[in-house]
Amino acid sequence: MTRSSIRRACASTLAIVAFVAPAINGQALELPAPRGPYALGTTILHWVDAARAETSRGHERERRELMVQLWYPAAPSTLSFVPYVPEFTAIAAHAKELNAHGLALLGGGINRLRDVRAHARLDAPVLATGSPWPVVLFSPGNSVPRSIYTVLVEDLASRGFVVAAIDHPYTVAIVVLPGGRVAMQDPDEPGASFEARVAVRAADLRFALDEITRANAADGGAFAGRLDLSHVGAFGHSLGGVAAVQIAASDRRFTAVANLDGGTGEIADNIERNRVTPLLLVTKSTAAESAPTDQTLKTWGLSRTQYEALMAEERRQREATYGAMTSVAYRITVAGAQHMNFSDAPYLERDNRGIDAVRALRITSDYLAAFFERFLYERPSVLLDGPSSAHPETHWERVPR
Numbered sequence: 001m002t003r004s005s006i007r008r009a010c011a012s013t014l015a016i017v018a019f020v021a022p023a024i025n026g027q028a029l030e031l032p033a034p035r036g037p038y039a040l041g042t043t044i045l046h047w048v049d050a051a052r053a054e055t056s057r058g059h060e061r062e063r064r065e066l067m068v069q070l071w072y073p074a075a076p077s078t079l080s081f082v083p084y085v086p087e088f089t090a091i092a093a094h095a096k097e098l099n100a101h102g103l104a105l106l107g108g109g110i111n112r113l114r115d116v117r118a119h120a121r122l123d124a125p126v127l128a129t130g131s132p133w134p135v136v137l138f139s140p141g142n143s144v145p146r147s148i149y150t151v152l153v154e155d156l157a158s159r160g161f162v163v164a165a166i167d168h169p170y171t172v173a174i175v176v177l178p179g180g181r182v183a184m185q186d187p188d189e190p191g192a193s194f195e196a197r198v199a200v201r202a203a204d205l206r207f208a209l210d211e212i213t214r215a216n217a218a219d220g221g222a223f224a225g226r227l228d229l230s231h232v233g234a235f236g237h238s239l240g241g242v243a244a245v246q247i248a249a250s251d252r253r254f255t256a257v258a259n260l261d262g263g264t265g266e267i268a269d270n271i272e273r274n275r276v277t278p279l280l281l282v283t284k285s286t287a288a289e290s291a292p293t294d295q296t297l298k299t300w301g302l303s304r305t306q307y308e309a310l311m312a313e314e315r316r317q318r319e320a321t322y323g324a325m326t327s328v329a330y331r332i333t334v335a336g337a338q339h340m341n342f343s344d345a346p347y348l349e350r351d352n353r354g355i356d357a358v359r360a361l362r363i364t365s366d367y368l369a370a371f372f373e374r375f376l377y378e379r380p381s382v383l384l385d386g387p388s389s390a391h392p393e394t395h396w397e398r399v400p401r
Contacts, residue, residue, distance in 0.1 A: 036158030139240030
């Protein structure tokens with residue numbers, strides 16, 4: 001067994017993410033403001049894929065449904081700012097069950113989110129001046145609702161993108177559907193394999209882009225003619241990041257893809273899924289791997305010579321993978337970051353262990369913006385050209401070097 005196979009095994013058994021919510025000491029929550037030049041609007045849409053059956057156990061007779069929240073540059077408006085959790089009342093009704101599943105932020109801690117507002121005005125008209133806006137689709141981590149990424153999504157939209165954040169029923173802890181229906185993830189259900197879950201998420205991204213394309217072509221629709229569908233990106237966190245990489249390989253409408261700490265965190269593993277689309281990989285830092293001890297090798301059934309031969313073969317395969325790619329890949333490693341630092345959860349929980357929560361979000365936002373601006377707006381970006389003195393917490397890599 002090689003080190004990469006161990007990493008792959010760990011990545012293929014992603015568990016439901018548990019939010020651990022410490023006391024907030026009565027402090028009011030206010031989201032970090034987006035830093036782009038545009039005011040924001042948002043709207044929430046319900047889409048049904050008539051061509052696909054739901055695959056979650058007990059729901060096979062249903063069609064696949066998605067809840068999608070679009071965030072976009074908006075015209076001046078006096079409409080109300082959208083709640084951080086637009087479906088707060090329906091979700092709070094299930095707080096005890098969510099808490100029992102280990103999702104304290106949406107369970108016992110949900111009341112702190114009741115009055116939090118985002119910086120986007122609900123159903124404000126899209127800004128109609130200038131060129132159409134590039135589109136970026138977002139898929140959250142396993143079990144994590146789309147709302148828990150609002151800081152990242154708002155910041156990207158404020159820089160001139162239409163961002164579609166997707167709630168995936170049954171791989172998100174709770175999704176509120178029209179008519180008072182609720183789709184809840186069952187953590188005790190024997191789940192589909194990791195690859196099967198990736199495939200469902202990837203198909204959701206494809207379908208969402210189909211619906212966005214229809215919205216752009218609709219006569220008199222709110223987004224008619226305002227979306228630049230020749231420049232489309234995707235990004236995701238954890239399971240969602242892997243799904244984004246995978247769909248961009250097979251659907252050439254996606255021209256850039258970013259993965260936030262999904263899978264093994266290795267560039268080579270991402271390139272094996274997608275050799276053709278420019279990639280940004282942003283990961284937490286990990287401890288340096290050391291050579292296994294003789295005792296460890298014995299448990300693997302390997303001699304030291306066999307292990308070294310496997311490592312040499314792994315290096316050869318990795319270089320072959322790099323040589324077969326037709327695009328460019330970047331990896332930004334953020335020192336001190338943990339897996340959930342690529343979401344709002346540590347900020348909401350006032351958890352600054354390892355790295356300040358706002359700082360982690362700012363670093364991630366800056367690299368996402370730089371990446372999508374380069375490949376969707378075709379603008380230069382010094383952040384992607386080498387190590388950044390403005391971001392000393394990061395380690396920069398590029399393939400090809």
